Amino acid sequence: MAVTMRDVGRRAGVSAKTVSNVINGYPYIRPATRDRVLEAIAELGYRMNTSARSLRTGRRGTIALALPELRVPYFAELASEVIHAAEARGLTVIIEQHGGRRDLELDVLTGSRRDLTDGLIYSPLALGPGDEALLDVPYPIVLLGERIFHPNLDHVTMQNTAAAKAATEHLLAQGRRRIVAMGPNPDQDVGSAPLRFAGYQAAVEEAGIAVDPALAVPTKRSWDHATGARTIGRLVDDGVDFDAVFAFNDSLALGAMHELQARGRRIPDDVAVIGFDAIDEGRYSNPTLTTIDPGRAQIPRDAVRLIDERQRGVAGDPCRVAPEFRLVPGGSTGAEELAARGARA
Numbered sequence: 001m002a003v004t005m006r007d008v009g010r011r012a013g014v015s016a017k018t019v020s021n022v023i024n025g026y027p028y029i030r031p032a033t034r035d036r037v038l039e040a041i042a043e044l045g046y047r048m049n050t051s052a053r054s055l056r057t058g059r060r061g062t063i064a065l066a067l068p069e070l071r072v073p074y075f076a077e078l079a080s081e082v083i084h085a086a087e088a089r090g091l092t093v094i095i096e097q098h099g100g101r102r103d104l105e106l107d108v109l110t111g112s113r114r115d116l117t118d119g120l121i122y123s124p125l126a127l128g129p130g131d132e133a134l135l136d137v138p139y140p141i142v143l144l145g146e147r148i149f150h151p152n153l154d155h156v157t158m159q160n161t162a163a164a165k166a167a168t169e170h171l172l173a174q175g176r177r178r179i180v181a182m183g184p185n186p187d188q189d190v191g192s193a194p195l196r197f198a199g200y201q202a203a204v205e206e207a208g209i210a211v212d213p214a215l216a217v218p219t220k221r222s223w224d225h226a227t228g229a230r231t232i233g234r235l236v237d238d239g240v241d242f243d244a245v246f247a248f249n250d251s252l253a254l255g256a257m258h259e260l261q262a263r264g265r266r267i268p269d270d271v272a273v274i275g276f277d278a279i280d281e282g283r284y285s286n287p288t289l290t291t292i293d294p295g296r297a298q299i300p301r302d303a304v305r306l307i308d309e310r311q312r313g314v315a316g317d318p319c320r321v322a323p324e325f326r327l328v329p330g331g332s333t334g335a336e337e338l339a340a341r342g343a344r345a
Helices: 005-012 016-023 031-044 050-057 073-088 102-110 112-116 160-173 192-206 225-237 250-262 280-284 298-312 335-344
Strands: 062-067 092-097 120-122 141-144 154-156 179-182 244-247 272-274 291-293 326-328
Touching (some): 062 073, 062 298, 073 280, 073 298, 092 112, 120 298, 141 298, 160 179, 160 291, 225 250, 250 280
Parallel strands (some): 062 092, 179 244, 244 272
């Protein structure tokens, strides 16, 4: 027998009307009540009758999520979390991959698929400053990433500079002084790369250390395992002296760790490594990866909430949301062991 709103209400200790209000994003629900209802929905596997809702409201109950590359672990995990967050609100997600190609990013905005969806969660790479007018479309958009901003659109972003500064300060606190910044892009003046490099640079300079250009290693747009391995291997071959690596994402960090170990470098004894994004893979590397969690659980929830509120017409002024970040200790900087010692003390 299908699970009903009444069943969900009984499990959560609320009325069926309250369940309906939570699903439809009614804004004046206490957070604790909303959490109980969403938990009950997940436990019971409740699914809204989207066909009936579409007839009643004129909305399709489907949103689109457009991302650069699903083979990049961060984006794959983000897509999964967006789907879960959407399911809790009775929404279905269509996922599109544009590969950072301008023609495909434009097709995401204007293609016929938009007739199937109520709104778009959009993470472009090719579009940037000067392209804002292209985002003036007749449906809600929530932007992700740092390539382009629009004053009339909601934007869910990260505290890139502050988080990168914290990552670098963590390495400095371990006594590291020759820290590689892996990921700067000299061809970019907007986006995650320059923001994270700014955080790295600020931390190093505040420590009284001159930024060595030989340690700022560009990787263009390819932030994957192979690029991390190839880049760190080239530094070793060139005889560059370094005792730590701040990789601008976890895939770069994991690739660098693999290559360092293949070349006989001990982690973290010889080289400490920290990443960014807190992807699941880092918990199973050897040693485990110290990383920055930029708010990866909150980002998809905020994006889905905002697109849902926009399409229902209950949202306020456009906003920019940047969740809190945190450092996740791992063995790659010795932080896991330090944390364990602190717990025993």
